[in-house]
Amino acid sequence: MRCDEARESVEELRGDALPAPIREHLVTCAACAAYAREWRLVEAGLRALAREPVPAASLGFAARVVRRLEGLAEAGRKSEELWERAGRRFVYATLLLALTTLLVLLLPSSGPLRAPPTTEAYFAGLEVAATANDPLFADEASSDFAPGRSGPTEGSSAKPR
């Protein structure tokens, strides 16, 4: 009989008498005999551990677990609501931004806040040039009738119509 076979049998045959071939091997093999002795010692310890009383179930254990599960579920729901709210706000903000951009691109060019388009600026420039020397359209800055002045000043050649 091989040593590993004998040792496995010694481990497995708990409480049972060892068969003759194994007993014979243990008589002739000192190493396996020592193994058997040591295993019996450890086995006795393991059996003693098995007999040790298990901590008693505390009162209300099941209820505590269920309460804890409910608490975890509630925390999960609150977290989901928070993300949902944040998500909605993000969507609204994005829509608003998209709408604003669209309006900016599509609105007509006229209006108080819009600069005149290029063609209008051109004709406006021509008009200014054409009327630059016309006394009728003289620079209002040098006129007696400029805002803030009460009447013609002395020496002024400009006469009101």
Place this chain on the structure above:
Amino acid sequence: MENPPRDAQEVEWIKRVQRGEGEAFALLIELHERRVRALVFHLVRRRDEVEDIAQEIFIKAFRGIRSYNFRSSFGTWLGRIAANHCYDYLRREQKARVSYYWQMSEEGSRKLEEAAEKRDALTAEEEVVVRDLADKLLAQAPAGDRMILVLKEIEDQSVEEIAEVLNLRVNTVKVRLHRARKRMLQQLKKWRQRR
């Protein structure tokens, strides 16, 4: 057809929990609490931590209960969750200190071995010593060894049951069990040589 009322009732409770009826889970806890506590205690060996660890195991079971497909018994499925959870815990655990065994004289420890070998009834004091020795040997064992030794030697599960809980083949369990015992005895020999 054998269908004990308790099994049918348990199936009904499980289905209710799977449908979202959380209060039915309390009934399942009451049914399996003792077994889970025993397994946790034997693996972890800390009375003050058994309740917290057992709670965490049941919480994991609740979260995963929709994946339970009734192929194995609920107790086995729960045992698998418990074993995996305790395995993770054990991997973080620190090593144990010196055992009472080393405080015995040579004569005392020899007599103890003889008594154990003959399977004589040990005295209360001897029982404390061997229990402490086994406790310390288990504490220093790798988590996988500890798991399989506790299930077999302390929980007294069959090799087939252990195979189901640990999701292994029966032959694999046998081989691992033998190796775990051998390593434990090698550790005992090392401690003896240092004595």
